[in-house]
Amino acid sequence: MAKKDAEHKGTMTMREAGHLGGKEVQRQRDLRDRKEITDDPYNKPGPAKGEAYGIAAVTQALDGLHFPATREQVLERAGSQTIHYRKGQMVNLRQIIEDTPADEFPSMAQVVQAVSEALKEEGLSGQPGHA
Numbered sequence: 001m002a003k004k005d006a007e008h009k010g011t012m013t014m015r016e017a018g019h020l021g022g023k024e025v026q027r028q029r030d031l032r033d034r035k036e037i038t039d040d041p042y043n044k045p046g047p048a049k050g051e052a053y054g055i056a057a058v059t060q061a062l063d064g065l066h067f068p069a070t071r072e073q074v075l076e077r078a079g080s081q082t083i084h085y086r087k088g089q090m091v092n093l094r095q096i097i098e099d100t101p102a103d104e105f106p107s108m109a110q111v112v113q114a115v116s117e118a119l120k121e122e123g124l125s126g127q128p129g130h131a
């Protein structure tokens with residue numbers, strides 16, 4: 001009997017394989033439910049800092065800002081950063097925010113909207129390639 005066990009070592013029945021597969025599926029579900037997904041389809045970070053354009057560049061530059069935020073808080077967070085608003089179009093985020101009329105921003109969406117409007121007024125938003 002020991003010889004027979006040695007011959008089958010490393011093999012499993014369909015039922016055993018199905019049971020192990022089911023355990024893996026359940027493990028993946030548990031990870032997903034706990035937001036601890038590690039597989040590539042679920043691990044999709046945004047662009048690397050400095051490689052984003054438009055809205056993503058604005059939100060990356062102001063990452064960590066808590067809302068509602070005053071104009072001074074947004075300016076402080078913006079510092080002297082330049083961002084790629086469009087490919088080949090660098091803009092000084094602080095100067096753009098200084099050009100906005102708002103004194104307070106309830107959310108990041110309002111900051112993005114104000115930046116977009118300020119760029120339109122300056123004629124920058126429709127001209128990719130011009131800084």
